Amino acid sequence: MSAQFSLDNAQKDGNEPIWTVTQLNSRVGRLLEASFSRIWLRGEVSNFTQAASGHWYFSIKDERAAVRAVMFRGRAQAVGFVPRSGERFEFRVTVSLYEPRGDYQVQVDSMRRAGLGDLHEAFLRLKQKLEAEGLFDPERKRTPVQMPQRIGVVTSLAAAALRDVLTALQRRAPHVPVVVYPAPVQGADAPAALVEALQTAGQRAEVDTLLLVRGGGSLEDLWAFNDEALARAIAASPIPVICGVGHETDFTIADFVADLRAPTPTAAAELACRPRADCLQAVDAAFNALTLRQMRLLERASLRLDRARAGLVSPRQRLAQQAERLAALRQRLDQAAARSLERGVGRHATLAARLERCRPQVAQHQRRLTELGLSLQRTLEITLQQRRQKLAALTQMLEALGPNSVLERGYSLTRNAEGKIIKNGLDLKVGETLQIEFGRGSAQTQVLATHGLL
Structure with a gap:
C-alpha cells in the first residue's frame, strides 16, 4: 500500500519529512479504515467486559491470534443477547487504530452466532x-x-x-x-x-x-x-x-x-x-392387611381351641381308659406268643420230614451212573462204526462220479482260449483254438468246421 503525504510542518530543504506520533497514528488509522471497512470476521469471544457506559470490550481470537474489539452501546443494545467468553460468533467489523495508544483494534457493528466455540x-x-x-x-x-x-x-x-x-x-x-x-x-x-x-x-x-x-x-x-x-x-x-x-x-x-x-x-x-403421602398410604394398606390376617389367625385358633376343649377328659377317666387298653394289649401279646410257639413246632416237624425225604441215596446213584457210562460207551462205538461205513460208501460214490473217472472211460473236456468249457458246438468259431483234456494228458486243436445236432 502506498500514499503521498504532505505535511505543513515538514522540512522543505530537501531532507525527508519528520512525522509526529499523532500524525503517524492518524494516517495509519485512516488507511486501515479505508482498506478494511465493514468486513466479516469469525472468531471466539474472550475477556468480555461490559462497561458502565454500556459499551462492550472484548477480544476476538482463533487458534493462533487475537485482536481487541469494541462494540459501542447503541449497536450492542441491538444485538438482543450478551455474548459470553468461549462462544463463537461472526462479527461485522471496521478495522481501526486507537490513536492515543497506537493499538490496532476492530469496531463491531453487528454480530451473529457461529457456534459454541472451543468450550x-x-x-x-x-x-x-x-x-x-x-x-x-x-x-x-x-x-x-x-x-x-x-x-x-x-x-x-x-x-x-x-x-x-x-x-x-x-x-x-x-x-x-x-x-x-x-x-x-x-x-x-x-x-x-x-x-x-x-x-x-x-x-x-x-x-x-x-x-x-x-x-x-x-x-x-x-x-x-x-x-x-x-x-x-x-x-x-x-x-x-x-x-x-x-x-x-x-x-x-x-x-x-x-x-x-x-x-x-x-x-x-x-x-x-417417594412422597410421604405415598409412604403413609402404603403403611396404611400394610396395616389393614396385617390386621385382617391377624383376625383370621385368631379365628382359626379359636376353632382349634373349641375342638380341643370338646375332646378334653378328666385324668382319672383317662388313666382308667389307658389301664383297660394296657390289659387288652397284654392279653393279645400272650395269645400271639402262644400261637407263634405252636406255629414254630409244627414248622419244625414239617421241615424234618422234608429233609428226610430229600436225603440222597448215594449207593443207588453210583450204580445208576456206572450203568449209564457203559451204555454211553456202547452207543458211541456203534455210532462210530456206522459213520465209518457211510463215509466209505460216499467216498466210493464220489470217485465213481468224479470228472477224472469219466475221463478215464474215454471222455474228454474241451475248453476255449479263455478256459471256459465248450458245451455247444454252435458256440465255436472256425479257426478258434481249443484245449482238449483227456484222462491222461491234453492236446491243442483248431476248429475247421462246426455242425449242429439234427
Missing part, C-alpha cells in the same frame, strides 16, 4: 472419550433407593438450587434428613471442590443418595460440571448420584456419568425419594 468442542471430545471408556454404560449405573434414610446434597450454600431442593424435599418427604456438602458450582476452583465434596460424602457413608445440583446458566456457567476429574469422581462414588444441573435442555458430562439424570434440581429432589 463446546472440548465438551464433545471429553464426552466421546468417557463414552469409549464405558462411563456412560447403563449396566454400570445403579438405581437409587426409593426410601432413603438420609439424602446428601452437593451444591453451593448460596445457590438457588439448594433452596429449591430443600423446599421440594420438605414438601415431599419431611421425615428424611438432609446433609449438605457445600462446594462452589462455578469458577475455576469449582471442579476440585465438587470432587472433594463427593469424596467426603463417600468416606462418611452417612447418606443413601447424593444430589449433585445447580441452577441454569450459560455454557461457561455450567462448565465446572464438564470436568473430567468430576466425571470420574461421580463414576467412582460408592453412593448413587442423581444429577440435576441447569434446565431441561442443558446437558453436562456429569449428567451422562451420574446414575440418574434429572432435568432440574427440583426434579432431582423428587426422584430421590
